[in-house]
Amino acid sequence: MDAEVIQGLGRCGTCPVRHSGLCNALTSDELARFKSIANLRAFQPGERIFLSDERSEFFSAVFTGVVKVTKILFDGRQQMVGLLMPPDCLGRVYGRTNPFFAEAATQVELCCFPRDRFENMLEEFPDLKQRLLEQTLDELDSAREWMVLLGRKTAEERVASLFLILASRTTTTVKDQSLGAERKTLELHLRRDEIADFLGMTYETVCRQITALQKQGLITKLGRRRFSVVDIDALSQAAG
Amino acid sequence: MDAEVIQGLGRCGTCPVRHSGLCNALTSDELARFKSIANLRAFQPGERIFLSDERSEFFSAVFTGVVKVTKILFDGRQQMVGLLMPPDCLGRVYGRTNPFFAEAATQVELCCFPRDRFENMLEEFPDLKQRLLEQTLDELDSAREWMVLLGRKTAEERVASLFLILASRTTTTVKDQSLGAERKTLELHLRRDEIADFLGMTYETVCRQITALQKQGLITKLGRRRFSVVDIDALSQAAG
DNA sequence: CGATCTGTTGACGGCAGTCAAGTCAAGTGG
DNA sequence: CCACTTGACTTGACTGCCGTCAACAGATCG
Numbered sequence: 001m002d003a004e005v006i007q008g009l010g011r012c013g014t015c016p017v018r019h020s021g022l023c024n025a026l027t028s029d030e031l032a033r034f035k036s037i038a039n040l041r042a043f044q045p046g047e048r049i050f051l052s053d054e055r056s057e058f059f060s061a062v063f064t065g066v067v068k069v070t071k072i073l074f075d076g077r078q079q080m081v082g083l084l085m086p087p088d089c090l091g092r093v094y095g096r097t098n099p100f101f102a103e104a105a106t107q108v109e110l111c112c113f114p115r116d117r118f119e120n121m122l123e124e125f126p127d128l129k130q131r132l133l134e135q136t137l138d139e140l141d142s143a144r145e146w147m148v149l150l151g152r153k154t155a156e157e158r159v160a161s162l163f164l165i166l167a168s169r170t171t172t173t174v175k176d177q178s179l180g181a182e183r184k185t186l187e188l189h190l191r192r193d194e195i196a197d198f199l200g201m202t203y204e205t206v207c208r209q210i211t212a213l214q215k216q217g218l219i220t221k222l223g224r225r226r227f228s229v230v231d232i233d234a235l236s237q238a239a240g
Numbered sequence: 241m242d243a244e245v246i247q248g249l250g251r252c253g254t255c256p257v258r259h260s261g262l263c264n265a266l267t268s269d270e271l272a273r274f275k276s277i278a279n280l281r282a283f284q285p286g287e288r289i290f291l292s293d294e295r296s297e298f299f300s301a302v303f304t305g306v307v308k309v310t311k312i313l314f315d316g317r318q319q320m321v322g323l324l325m326p327p328d329c330l331g332r333v334y335g336r337t338n339p340f341f342a343e344a345a346t347q348v349e350l351c352c353f354p355r356d357r358f359e360n361m362l363e364e365f366p367d368l369k370q371r372l373l374e375q376t377l378d379e380l381d382s383a384r385e386w387m388v389l390l391g392r393k394t395a396e397e398r399v400a401s402l403f404l405i406l407a408s409r410t411t412t413t414v415k416d417q418s419l420g421a422e423r424k425t426l427e428l429h430l431r432r433d434e435i436a437d438f439l440g441m442t443y444e445t446v447c448r449q450i451t452a453l454q455k456q457g458l459i460t461k462l463g464r465r466r467f468s469v470v471d472i473d474a475l476s477q478a479a480g
Numbered sequence: 481c482g483a484t485c486t487g488t489t490g491a492c493g494g495c496a497g498t499c500a501a502g503t504c505a506a507g508t509g510g
Numbered sequence: 511c512c513a514c515t516t517g518a519c520t521t522g523a524c525t526g527c528c529g530t531c532a533a534c535a536g537a538t539c540g
Contacts, residue, residue, distance in 0.1 A: 071388045073480055079391040081384035094374055098381055126366070133373045134334055136380060141338055143383040144321035148311045150390035151319040151440025155496065192519060200391025202497055207520055224505085224519075240313055395528065432487060442529055447488055464487070464537080 011040070017061040017111060021087025025131035037117045043104035049090070052101045058112040059091040065108030066189045069100050070197060080198040081143070085169065089135060093119055106189050150200045153240055158199040159209040160239035163219060167229050184232070188225040213238070251280070257301040257351060261327025265371035277357045283344035289330070292341045298352040299331040305348030306429045309340050310437060320438040321383070323430075325409065329375060333359055346429050390440045393480055398439040399449040400479035403459060407469050424472070428465040453478070 012018045012035060026034055040063065043049060049067060050056045062084050069082035069090075081100060084090055090110065092098055113121075122129045149161055166186045188195065193203040213219050218235045219227045229235060252258045252275060266274055280303065283289060289307060290296045302324050309322035309330075321340060324330055330350065332338055353361075362369045389401055406426045428435065433443040453459050458475045459467045469475060 069384075071384070073388070073392060075480075077392045079388040081387045092377065094377070096377070096381075098384075100384065123366075126363075129369065129373065133369065133376065136373065136376045137332065137334070137336070140376060140380045140383060141336075143380060143387065144309075144311070144338075144340065147321045147383065147387055147390055148313070148319040150387055152313060152317045191517095203518095204498085204520080205496055208496090211520075240315075431485095443487085444489085444530085445528060448528090451488075 011063075015063060015087075015111070017063065017087035019087075022061055022089060022128065022131055022135070025127040026125065030125055034113075034121060037121070038111050038113050041110050041112050043108040043110070045104055045106055047104045047108075049102040049104060049108075049110070052099045053097050055095075055097050056091050057115055058110075059093060059115050059118045060089070060110040060112040062086045062088050062090060063109040063111045066105040067108055067110075068103050068105045068190075068194065068197075070103070071100050078197045079200060080194070082139075083198060089132070091115070093122070093132070105194065155199075155201055155205050156209050156212060156238060157240040158201065159195075159206060159213060160218070160235050162195065162199060163213070163227065163229065164232075164235055164239050167232065167235075183228045183230065185222060185226060185228045188227070190225070251303075255303060255327075255351070257303065257327035259327075262301055262329060262368065262371055262375070265367040266365065270365055274353075274361060277361070278351050278353050281350050281352050283348040283350070285344055285346055287344045287348075289342040289344060289348075289350070292339050293337050295335075295337050296331050297355055298350075299333060299355050299358045300329070300350040300352040302326045302328050302330060303349040303351045306345040307348055307350075308343050308345045308430075308434065308437075310343070311340055318437045319440060320434070321386075322379075323438060329372070331355070333362070333372070345434065395439075395441055395445050396449050396452060396478060397480045398441065399435075399446060399453060400458070400475055402435065402439060403453070403467065403469065404472075404475055404479050407472065407475075423468045423470065425462060425466060425468045428467070430465070 012023065012031065015023070017023050018031070023031055023034065041060075043065075052071070063086060065085075067082075067084040067088075067090055068080055069084065070078055070080045072078045083105075090102060093115070122132065149158055153161065163186070166188065167184050172185055190198070191203075192206050196203040196206045199206065210219075210221075213235075214221060216234075216238075218231050218238060219229055221227055252263070252271065255263070257263050258271070263271060263274065281300075283305075292312070303326060305325075307322075307324040307328075307330060308320055309324065310318055310320045312318045323345075330342060333355070362372065389398055393401065403426070406428065407424050412425055430438070431443075432446050436443040436446045439446065450459075450461075453475075454461060456474075456478075458471050458478060459469055461467055
């Protein structure tokens with residue numbers, strides 16, 4: 001057996017894509033073949049992954065880190081349309097290009113597949129295509145939820161919604177020494193202006209609303225981008 | 241041959257779903273089988289198609305008319321997340337339910353397939369599943385474009401964008417008698433408050449911005465919901 | 481012809497955007 | 511080790527866009 005493949009399978013062992021993402025649709029034999037066409041690429045924070053309207057040669061899955069997908073209007077206004085974390089997928093199959101721009105928000109590792117070979121695999125493994133369809137449907141649902149936020153929610157509700165979403169995706173529960181109670185801590189990963197792009201507002205307003213949520217005692221600040229959720233029910237209420 | 245099927249195939253002959261939608265992926269033999277599990281259902285304007293979080297027994301394609309998909313917040317605020325016209329599809333495969341509400345905006349005819357039998361067909365005809373995947377990807381892209389509109393565009397840009405989208409989807413070009421030039425006429429289908437739900441604003445603001453676009457000479461009003469686009473480049477500019 | 485639904489326009493106020501100053505933390509170089 | 515710079519974040523003052531409330535105008539229909 002080839003050393004590279006062994007190493008590849010080794011990394012798959014701890015990969016979130018393997019266990020809850022696309023690769024979960026594959027048997028270990030299939031995975032071995034799948035892995036043979038993949039390679040891992042690393043990106044620094046702020047580094048471009050693909051440009052708007054660029055025909056990307058790769059389809060990829062997020063292995064580690066956070067990826068922003070945004071659209072920039074002619075005058076510089078910017079709106080984030082996707083925030084990808086492991087085990088989400090990035091890239092468009094079947095040859096269309098999109099007017100969106102992908103960028104590493106943190107240090108990122110992507111598991112990349114050449115586009116045409118990935119598409120062949122899709123034909124060969126129906127379960128894989130099935131899985132991709134299901135993930136796309138889920139993404140469409142979240143995009144629609146996000147449309148509700150952008151179209152109808154107030155600034156405070158938007159920020160509360162963000163904390164709620166991140167709390168459900170990325171928290172680690174830790175003992176609170178003073179109370180002996182467990183609290184969910186979460187990491188924003190993004191700067192204030194990136195959050196603003198995500199929520200469709202300005203970074204000053206993001207600041208003010210984070211402060212407001214603290215004053216109401218729903219969250220507490222542990223670091224610039226680190227918070228703990230004090231009252232998740234009240235937060236959910238505040239999110240609408 | 242069964243009379244119902246004959247009639248069914250007859251109607252497929254003029255169906256947009258057949259020619260540019262899902263059914264385009266099928267051969268005529270396959271279509272005959274597909275058609276045998278379908279039935280046409282009619283809805284009046286304002287009639288509910290499915291409720292939020294309801295597990296719908298049908299997957300369907302829009303044959304005629306316009307369908308709104310909306311989410312309603314606890315306090316009555318409402319946001320449209322999809323506006324479906326022939327040959328778009330409606331409904332969620334693979335058993336998830338969604339917190340969205342579908343309603344006929346005009347008189348609507350839906351070509352309905354029992355959900356489980358439709359899912360079986362998807363397995364049987366890979367081209368059909370392929371087609372569904374591609375349509376879903378396109379829908380995700382439009383949802384993202386919509387997020388940009390909701391998050392970052394001004395009231396005037398939103399209304400201009402709406403006219404632009406409808407101009408590209410549903411116009412009929414007619415001779416302008418006075419100028420001898422051709423103009424695109426379009427039909428809004430929706431009431432002002434429905435447009436407002438679509439654009440994430442109030443219906444009063446929609447009115448004002450429509451008036452503003454008329455005063456700028458970009459569009460002219462032919463009827464309550466009927467307009468013609470005078471200057472499509474300027475409109476495109478105004479849309480951002 | 482009145483009732484009702486839909487669309488238009490005006491006056492006013494508030495939420496969030498803009499502009500600006502200031503704080504804080506983490507480098508960097510002397 | 512300290513002055514200085516830089517980038518990220520916070521807070522304040524003011525403004526303006528758009529939402530709210532309200533009156534009115536047209537259209538449609540029994």
